[in-house]
Amino acid sequence: MPGVLEHRRGYLRLMRQFTLDNGFFTVTDIQRSAGIPRSTAQDWVNRLLHEGCVLIREEKRGRSPARYAAISAMPSSTCKRIFTTVDGDMVRIYHDCMSGSCAAFCGYHHALAGGTLTNVERDGTLLAESARIGMNEINIGLAPLPAVGVYGVSRDGDAIVQHLHSIGGPAYSLSDMMAKADGVLRVEPRHEGNLVKGKVWTRALTQVTIGVDDTDSPGGGATFALALALLNHVTGIKGILPISHHIAMLNPSVFNKTAGNSSSFIELAVMPDKYDLLVERARRFVADEALSKEWGIAVRCGLVVPPGLREYGRKARTQVIARTVAEATAERFGITLSGGNGVIGALGAVALAGLPDDVLLDPAMNEF
Known part of the structure; x- marks a missing residue:
């Protein structure tokens, strides 16, 4: 189907x-x-x-x-992609919209409704919502009530099911548009008075973060650009979806650097059976494209950065870290390292994942 x-x-x-x-x-x-x-x-x-x-x-x-x-030249759906990543009982729901305003509307009302959502963030047209598996009733209606909300998230085999209540325009989206979004397996809407209640099925994917560092040289190149190229490369594989690309500043006082000592990381939603292929393709791509023999990547699965790993990220912005420390930290948290000494900064980027951009870009902001 x-x-x-x-x-x-x-x-x-x-x-x-x-x-x-x-x-x-x-x-x-x-x-x-x-x-x-x-x-x-x-x-x-x-x-x-x-x-x-x-x-x-x-x-x-x-x-x-x-x-x-x-019959209609109107967009069949303002929802381009809807997909979910899972880590235990934690779920991240992604809505990629045709319009930033549509994403903002849904984000505002979803946050207002509460339900099972614990956090709602928007980056342009991409809405990212964190939730835990479970149910929590919500009150939907006309203003000042929220017009749409997620009152439950459940697991159905290898799929995640979102349980939504909506009214007005969001009800039209639930009943007529969401089924047409890439990533949606099935939608079951039902009408109850003025409300439309429904379930939306998406694959239970794995969230993967790949940190990249030391790919440039004094003669050229830029790690942020190579990381973005890596994102485009690996998402050509069926079953691997792009989420985001970020730049993270590390310790500016490190001696061995080409400029300001920035690293990068990308985030992906991955079918579990594609993980090994992803790691191999990422390693090969960076090895082929890097201008420095010290290139390094770090690959991690999961939604939440553990405190011990976050502490490594803080140290990567304030101290000079030995490779042995990076390797021990990676082993402790089940992170795959590949390459030269760039793995130190690549792991630092992974350890900083999930922080706001204003924190990522200011190495002096370490109170997290």
Whole structure:
């Protein structure tokens, strides 16, 4: 079923784009653009005709093919991606929206509703919400009440289920839009008076943080740029989704540095069976692209940074740390290190993950 939903979303987007650009599309347009057999393209056109998503603009006449049009050029969903990462009973819910305002709206109302959410943050169009598995009733309604909220999060095999209550515009999103977002396996909405209550299924993914350091040289390169390239590279693997890219300043007094002594880390949502492949691809990519032989990476799974690991991050901003200390710390917390002495700073970046950018960028701010 998830594969069918993904194909449906992709073909419908293609049909809408042709309709916007040309006013119509043909089966041949879909066949060539999607790189699929003509019979498959025709089957999908017929299916979407039956569903009422597409109409026939002109019937086939002689050698002129039938022309079709998507009924609405409105976005089928303002939710681009919805996915979840899991660590024990802790869950991180990500909503990647078409609009920063939409993300802000949901974030505001979700935080106001409370429920099972313990924290709500927004970075542009990406909404990140922390929760624990469980249920906690919420009160949804018109202003001043919240219009939408998450009252429960549960586990269903290898999936996470969000339990939502909504009214008004958010109710439309729950009943008509969220099922079309990438990452959503299934949505079951139900109407109760003015409210729409529903469940949203997503994969239970693993959150992975990769720290990177010492990839540049006095002659060129920049670790932040290589880390961003790494993010783009590994998320080309099916089952690995991008979350974020950050820069973290370390001890500016360290002697062996190319400039201000900054490291970087990226965050990913990963299918558990893709973890080993991710580590190998990341190691190989950084080894090939780094301009310094001292490049290093640190790879960690999990949502919460333990106090002992956070303390290492604090020391990486105030002290000169030996590689043996980095290796012992990594072993203690189950973190994979690869490369040269850059692993010291790479582990420091991982240890600082989850802190606000104003803290990450100021090595003097260590009261965390």
